[in-house]
Amino acid sequence: MLDVIVIGMGAHGSAGLFHLAKKGLNVLGLEQFEQIHNNGSYHGLSRIIRMGLYEGDEYLPLATRSFQLWRELEKEYNEQILYMTGIINIGNKQSPIFKNTLSSAIKHNLDYKEMDNNEIMSSFPGFNLSSDLKGVYLKDGGFLDPEKAVKAHTQLAIKNEAKINYNEKVLSWNDKTSHIEILTTKTTYKTKKLVIAAGAWNINLFDIPGLPLSVVRQVVGWFPSKNKSLFDKNKFPVWILDDGKYHGYGFPEYGNDGLKIGIFNHLNEKIYPDKYSRTITPEDIKLLSNFSSHFKETGEGENYNTCMFTNTPDENFILDKHPSTENCIIVSCCSGHGFKFSSVIGEIISDLCQTEQTGYNIDLFKISRFL
Ligand SMILES: Cc1cc2nc3c(=O)[nH]c(=O)nc-3n(C[C@H](O)[C@H](O)[C@H](O)COP(=O)(O)OP(=O)(O)OC[C@H]3O[C@@H](n4cnc5c(N)ncnc54)[C@H](O)[C@@H]3O)c2cc1C
Structure with a gap:
């Protein structure tokens, strides 16, 4: 047995x-x-890893240990899996993405920098942000090759x-x-x-009975830029951006050409894993293309693909x-x-x-x- x-x-x-x-x-x-x-x-080539944890203090010891274990795994496997680019969590001053990241960074003495929209755009010229948006940049963040x-x-x-x-x-x-x-x-x-x-x-x-799980369709796309240096992973961080309407996230260039963009829960379509549509619709493209206006010099999206979240209510x-x-x-x-x-x-x-x-x-x- x-x-x-x-x-x-x-x-x-x-x-x-x-x-x-x-x-x-x-x-x-x-x-x-x-x-x-x-x-x-x-x-889908990349997943964010971060110490900027707006979800709650309980996740912090897990994040600390997970960073250690990823590094140990890389050594044992002898290939790079973790890319440290830094992370910036952006939102208006009421947004939990901004507020909770800031309070968690202060409380846990993390290496962070609070920035307004102009400071963000001068440090990372690929961003195009309105004046209500602020960010918390943390060095301890990046992405994994999943x-x-x-x-x-x-x-x-x-x-x-x-x-x-x-x-x-x-x-x-x-x-x-x-x-x-x-x-x-x-x-x-x-x-x-x-x-x-x-x-x-x-x-x-x-x-x-009583365990209310839902599976939600997701879409991500890549937005190439003529100015490649704007989204170079050695200069541009992973980011999470709550613009008041959508909660987007993304990555510098890695694997495919351009900036990768996704929106948490996308169009909120509840699905079954064996029978959901993987065809990309004009609505999918419109949502991600509109969000790309928070960035400078991006072209049309390409390489769109679908994926699934399995969500609990909390x-x-x-x-x-x-x-x-x-x-x-x-x-x-x-x-x-x-x-x-x-x-x-x-x-x-x-x-x-x-x-x-x-x-x-x-x-x-x-x-x-x-x-
Ligand atoms: C678009 C997108 C972006 C994301 N971004 C991030 C991010 O930036 N950072 C982050 O931390 N997380 C991110 N996530 C979440 C993260 O990727 C998922 O939480 C994680 O992959 C879930 O892992 P899992 O093992 O539960 O499921 P999976 O990784 O999907 O693995 C489940 C496996 O079980 C197999 N399986 C299912 N049923 C059976 C069966 N009956 N018999 C045998 N095998 C079976 C499946 O084929 C599959 O291989 C993202 C997810 C998506 C979709």
Whole structure:
């Protein structure tokens, strides 16, 4: 019998499998698609990582540890995964993106600089900001290459004796008290513990009455500029910008040509992961193109692609035991801000599977807050 089966080799599942394998457990990862694919929530070349945490103090120890673990992973994998560009969180003075980042930076003594719109535009000439907007710049921010991170976690898990079966979908699972039985498209497995890290598909793998999860369609696009130096990753930071109407985010040039732009929750379309439209519509393009007016000298968008957020009502994660199956751990539902934490969440998954507890405070992520 296996010690642990992890469903989903995306952001959190791959990190969990890596840490479990490193602890010497007999583990199997199951993934419905190929090793790297663009059907879930981790594709798209870049994910923000930051100490400017406007979501709450509880995330700070997790962010600190996740930075350490990403650096350790890079060393072990021998490739760059983390790019430190700095981050600027921008909004008007009422915006939580601006206000909460500033208060968190002050409270936790972070290395930050408060800037008005003119100071931002003279430090980073790619911005085109109205006078009501202010920003908090933090040196401790940048982006991760998510596909490379997933590859590193899965390959190093295998190096540590984990097994991974790709193109094998989990259809259902049953708590048999002495063990958990898992039915896939290929066979049946027995395991002592189960980790469900299936991202947007989590909603198909557990039905917990009262747990209100929603999957929301996202779109990102790249906006090339004739003036390439404006969005060079050595000069331009990752950014989050609340303009009073939309809460956008984006990245300097990396992978594709130009500035990458997304809007949190995009058009708020609730979807099902297996049957949503990945066709880019004029409405998708209009939303992102309009937002690109906050930047100078960008051309028309290109390379648009879709992705999914799995949201909880309070936008905090789920990281907890299943309410009726002690030996099943449910992970993620990260509401669009979870990738950066996947390195530490992997470590927490392994703590929970091995000793049923963790040194991190994860009370904020309990399922019982909704039941
Ligand atoms: C456009 C976009 C931008 C984002 N930006 C940021 C950001 O800047 N910073 C940040 O921190 N976070 C960001 N996020 C959020 C982050 O990427 C997600 O929170 C994270 O990828 C979720 O990880 P996951 O492991 O839950 O899901 P995924 O990474 O999607 O992995 C789930 C895996 O489970 C597999 N699976 C599902 N069902 C089954 C089954 N039945 N059997 C076998 N395998 C199965 C899937 O195929 C998939 O590979 C963003 C997300 C999107 C969509």
